[in-house]
Amino acid sequence: MSSDASQPTVRLEIVSHPSLLAAARALVATIAQRCGFDEIQCGQISLAVDEALCNIIRHGYNCRDDGRILISLSQREAQLPGIEIVIEDDALQVDPDTIRSRDLDDIRPGGLGVHIIREIMDEVSYTRRDRRGMRLTLVKHLHPVAAAHNSESNT
Amino acid sequence: MSSDASQPTVRLEIVSHPSLLAAARALVATIAQRCGFDEIQCGQISLAVDEALCNIIRHGYNCRDDGRILISLSQREAQLPGIEIVIEDDALQVDPDTIRSRDLDDIRPGGLGVHIIREIMDEVSYTRRDRRGMRLTLVKHLHPVAAAHNSESNT
């Protein structure tokens, strides 16, 4: 998956308890800062992780608060510096295609998490883990990158 | 060791790189806050962990920056509410009795880490791990506890 994740630095293991979200956010923000992101970006990256964790707690573990969640953070250097965050759980395995954001014009509570994650992060990919649970890989580049599908992004 | 560690909540795995100390501190402070400690205490608890990590980096791993360090944090409830922090490494095994603070009257750089850890935490115990490395167990109670050796602490 990640060809240039050069520093497999930090792993955080928590249980699926909402009161631990603040701790995960604090860690993610500090590591993002260390990777060179500014304060606003650090806040956004921890928001994306928070949303992913909320979804695991609510949909994956059905609000059970003792499920295991593993968050691995690494600084990417090489050609595309940035941060890579992998979130793994032992929860429900679902078809990755069913995890998608809803139409934002329909204003109602809920259905925003996946949208927020995709807005903030440059790469978002859900896969099933080998034996059980899901794996979510999130990447954010330090500098805007020309998108893969031929469109130049504005730098 | 810990009879009433009731919530084995959070585990952080880092490598022995000084630039990761800030991330460990951020996590420890948030978890300590969640355990009920005030802001000053949260800062002190993360200072104690920082000092322990510095020692592992400098003495245990001899400043190698790729050694593994595992920090487990749990909230203690039961009779003595507080926080328990266990720090494990794969580094040098030493006789726990050689890990001690120096005479503070001799004012010179260094030799303060162990003193700081002992001042801040209520229980500090170094043991060798089974196969390799050391384990440091740190406990801080939320409320002052009458000391074991018959002297009443002032509440």
Place this chain on the structure above:
Amino acid sequence: MSNTQELEIFTETIDDAVIVRPVGDIDLSGAPALRQQLKQAQETRPGRVVVDLGEVPYMDSSGLATLVEAMQIARKNQGKLIICALQQKVRSIFEIARLDMVFKIVNTRDEAMTL
């Protein structure tokens, strides 16, 4: 379970308006309390509900969902729901969620009271 970091929520009634002022992070752990307080504040069908976010440094989509629900209740009651005093970081999540145009958002509580 002791948890000092818990979101605190203050409610105040001035004439026909109810002001709800949460203090702390609004995430999955704090949103249920906010939801309950907002529901309670809206039971009397006040003409105006002001949500003062001046002391909320962080909000995630659980917070947004709670506010959307409160707005729907306000509409049903033919009342107003006004949000004020957003910190920059919190404003940015309204923008990401494209809710900055959906809610009535003003800078100060005074504006929220007179709008």
Place this chain on the structure above:
Amino acid sequence: MSNTQELEIFTETIDDAVIVRPVGDIDLSGAPALRQQLKQAQETRPGRVVVDLGEVPYMDSSGLATLVEAMQIARKNQGKLIICALQQKVRSIFEIARLDMVFKIVNTRDEAMTL
């Protein structure tokens, strides 16, 4: 390696005094840079070295060790080393290490310059 969080250190010379002002956390990762800057500042044997900690929210024993070393150099040079503007959290580590009585610590930079 990019690291925005890195400690920044500013140095200023006024008459016979050198003012060293670190900005950021002083831990094992930042202390070596502070040590180097202090050494450099002391090369000219200034009469007064002022370390302004007003923008240091955190310091651990690597920072303390660095300051003890600088104090020893100052003494050897028959100069003064004065620390000013400590934040409360940082003051508490001087106290824990029982160094609050060993260093000359004052509240403001003005005091540090006239003492």
